[in-house]
Amino acid sequence: MSPDPPPQDKATLLIVDDEAVNLALLTRLLRPAYRVRAVNSGARALQAVTSTPRPDLVLLDVLMPDMDGYQVLAALRGRPETHDIPVIFLTALAEADDEERGLQSGAADYITKPIKPAVLQARVGAQLEAKRAREFMRDKNAFLEAEIARRMSDNEAAQQVGIRALAHLAETRDSETGNHILRTQYYVRLLAEHLQTHPRFRDVLTPANIELLAKSAPLHDIGKVGIPDAILQKPGPLTADEWETMKRHARMGYDAIERAEADVDRPVPFLVLAKEIARWHHERWDGTGYPDGLAGEAIPVSARIMAVADVFDAMSSSRAYKAAIEVDAVRDFILAGSGTQFDPDVTAAFEALYPRFAAIARRHADAPGT
Template sequence: MTGALHSAVEIEQPAATILIVDDTPQNLTILGELLCPSYQIRAANSGERALRAARTGTRPDLILLDVMMPGMDGYEVLGKLRADPMTADIPVIFITAMSASEDEERGLQQGAVDYISKPFNPAVVLARVRTQLELKQARDRLARENDWLEQEISRRMRENLLIQDLSVRALACLAEARDTETGNHIVRTQLYVEVLARHLVEHPAFSSALSGSRLEMVVKAAPLHDIGKVGIPDAILLKPGRLTPEEFDIMKTHPLIGADAIDRAIAQSLAGADTGTAELADGAFTFLKVAREISLGHQEKWDGSGYPAGLSGAEIPVSARLMALADVFDALISRRVYKPPMSLDEATRIILDGRNKHFDPDVVDAFVACRDRFAEIAARFPDHETESTGETR
């Protein structure tokens, strides 16, 4: 355990508070005088007052509870204490004149931690009280340490996720730095994908592909959709205006380049991993596999006329289908050297025309339902006031 943890939890504790519950004044006096030198003492002479005392003022660390009391007996008091989250974990020692083992067993089954018999033996009372308080202090210390550990694990997980997010965004920005589609393209398209994914997560055709943590992985991987453009020659990638058919054939290799880069990253990581790390590979590399799906499939079309594999319909991964619409929509509403930005209505018309051709019809329906959200994202993250060149490919 770290020094920071020790300093956080190993602090001097005040004297424990004990609540004594007994309807006999003599017993309250005897126990109070016996325990007062070492502990803070509170007293109650009925079950009703005991319950109020346990819930108000200084919370007791231990309750000594008489079994045989008029009105509400000790068993009923214990049941009510255990049923209340505020008092459920306070240890209770029964004090009783009864000696039958079945009575003792009943109390222990209800949650009492020990019994003290009348008449009181001072040494036994002190020993049993001290034992139960030490156990409670140990449980409390363990709970504080567990809380600290949970907070530390949560902090480190958030830190790792932030590092992962920054790494993904750095790779996406590296690819975009060579492209002429600058500005907030990767920010907008990622948000469009998230809107579509959250709208479709309950849809029967999409729920399995977006269930659990997979939805977040799809959103996080979206910025890597064009990472393969780093492998396209500048003469083609930076060319103003439209490409020739030959140049476009080269441009169409960027999904394969991106997918191959991710495959090699996974293979190299596995090659350098020990057996234990390799066994975790399926879980650890799920995110990269989703990124590969998006990179390889975002230029495929629903009718099979896309590239690089000419996939159609459900052959195209869900993540790539979402990315395809997000990418095209952003291209339509963005300025290019050969065209001004389209209006929302114009872009919507083209998206609708692409239903069952370029796009999954269910994804188009999701877009229509969420069109106002798309417009809000576009307005919130506009491109910088610099004229871009080239075209969306």
């Protein structure tokens, strides 16, 4: 015969019955294996379930004065802290309809009187085992969910670091700064969130795609790593031939991302947008941009948004070859390009958001000399 478990390891049972004889019998039968608490009314039961130690199982008489078992069970199920405590009904009502009503009320099991000790022990043990299994699965699921969230967070952080590393690699070849990446991400997100309810954009600019778009934005000029320093860092205007070489960065960025994408087993959604932005953010609404001369709706939405964000930042920031232009003048330039250089609806969104664009430009301005 196995020894009784230590008291701290025993499950706690709460017995509720208005008959003292029944309480004594049930206590005697169950106390060797469990910690047993006993009360003689529904009102006292509702007090007892909230005191320490909380019961792991309630054995509840159905027929009691003032507050019957159904009312007690309804009260237990209505409280978050007692909702999940299993309840076994104890009753002299042995009709099938009575048992069905008890189970439909939320009881875990139904034992008829007179109590048979072997049945009682088996039913109590089965319900406690089921409760332990539920708690184990709940704790395991909570652990797995936390672990998945942690790993997703780690992957997200690693992905962001990789994106920033690539973007900063392009910066080392150019006169742009880390704040350029930050500012354009802010601008892209602002425009996308403003346009997400617009009939022309709402199917594309879902919350998930907006996140991917903001994540992809830093890679828009990654192709500049393939442009010679003499052109990238030239302090004056480019010659016609130099300009043709500079324009190659759009296609080069697309090709670089596409090659990276080919190295993974399944599509990476943000890389799809990164390729669109890298290749087509210099296209113009009227079809006179580069590298492919796309026009209007043929230009991906991501690239149309990036075009406004990039032009605003490029014009309002200083570079080796030019001084910064005052932000109001940049605003006027972008608005004048509505329908020619820029998508009219993206331009209208920019106009509505201009005070926030200007605030971001001031807040995240480049340090003098950078």
